[in-house]
Amino acid sequence: MKITRIEAIPFAIPYVKTLKFASGEVHTADHVLVRVHTEDGLVGTAEAPPRPYTYGETQQSIVTVIDTIFAPQVIGHSALEREQIQAILHRTIGNPTAKAALDMAIWDVIGQALDVSVSQLLGGWTDRMRVSHMLGFDTPEQMVTEAQAIHERYGIATFKVKVGRRPVTLDVDVVAALREHFGETVELYVDGNRGWTPSESADALRRMADLGLTLAEELCPADDILGRRWLVGQCPVPFVADESATNPGEVTRELLGGSATAVSIKTARTGFTVSQRILGQAEGLGVEVVMGNQIDGQVGTLCSVAFGAAHQSTSRRAGELSNFLDMKDDLLAEPLQISDGTLSVRRGAGLGLQIDEDKLTHYRQDT
Incomplete structure (x- = not known):
């Protein structure tokens, strides 16, 4: 070889x-x-x-x-x-x-x-994952319409809502509209991409306290060290480190320093080898993980589901595996298919992919 x-x-x-x-x-x-x-x-x-x-x-x-x-x-x-x-x-x-x-x-x-499939080599826990869909900035009405269309067509019942705008009520209104529309039938969590300050983040979390969020990700920058620790200490749900924890050293720093209580694993930035090391860290420290999305195409998404389905810990939560749907086309000869809210690992040796x-x-x- x-x-x-x-x-x-x-x-x-x-x-x-x-x-x-x-x-x-x-x-x-x-x-x-x-x-x-x-x-x-x-x-x-x-x-x-x-x-x-x-x-x-x-x-x-x-x-x-x-x-x-x-x-x-x-x-x-x-x-x-x-x-x-x-x-x-x-x-x-x-x-x-x-x-x-x-x-x-x-x-x-x-x-x-x-x-042998890569997913089996990595662990072989299951052959599919539940899918979470990522909703970008828009009006409450447009984001509800998009979520409803995704829910109806693909059966997806978990949504990651992009937040971080000012004033915070722009995003609070979106989450409230989604919850009002779907009731308790869907899971909602938020990702700020470092857009708010710690105090703005705390304000937004208070305003969304009764909306049933399950995760909060990177609401403020990790460089706001004391403010971030203050925020995480009062966050009512797991606070996910994403772009602040891109390698094992950063994962250790964020978790042990009190700047996060969960970790996003993205195979697009840590491959399979380093992702397994990060997963081992998270399991050893007793923190949850979520399979994140690097706005991947179908090839990248196939890698994410292969890793996520391979391990018990990464398959517990819905993985962010659907944003290739926003692309006009892709490179796979056999396109990925999301059905009943899940995406399956490809059968066959390796990753099981063929490029058109x-x-x-x-x-x-x-x-």
Whole structure:
């Protein structure tokens, strides 16, 4: 399973509608398809979604760091030498989604070579996950309409509501409208993307105290150290660290420092190898986890559900696995299907994915 070639292919697919949230907005999925080739003819595949406003990566930076730094050092290694490859990647600072995509593509190779699904290799707990859908900024009426359409068509009954606007009543009114419309038939939780101050966050939580929220994520910046600890100390639901906990060291800092009481795991930024380490930390410390969404396409979503379904802890809550629905198209030859509010792991060896080469040719940006 010696690695002989690594490809980083930039592609761009428009969104049906702009997804807006406190730290930015997304109009186009300008991602990178990463392929790892071996001397045996196997090809492992994953997806890297750049988020410059969160991690500093761009589409071009991902392509460049893979082509000029990672590939020359990784080529020649066996795909089974995962720890050596992790050490190579770790020497370069930052670049989390580029590293994650390489890691997941290598796991895909290993699964294919062993004729076993990656999800089984990771743990094999179940074959599907409940799905949570992420609602971006809009009016209460529009967000209720979107949620109702998603609920009716796909059976999704968990919604992550983007908050963080000023005044806080803009978002409180949205959550109240969703709760009034659905009653207790759906689960609601909020994600502020660091948009509020600690005092604004506390005010919003008080106003939403009777709306049955189950989680609160990154309502204020982790850099507001004392204010964040003050806020978490009074938060009535688990407070989720997401962009403030992107590696094992940050997870330890946020949890032991009192700045979070739960963790979002995103395979798009920690791959499978580091995600398992973070999951072990969370289980050891007795905190809950949720499978987050990096506004992934279908390839990235397939990776998320493979990891989430593999472990008992990650499959307890609904995973954020549906925002590829906002894209006009995608690259999988067999598109993902959400049914009865769940998404299944792909059958077959590795990740079980096949790229539609005609679509890749159409959407790639380097030719």
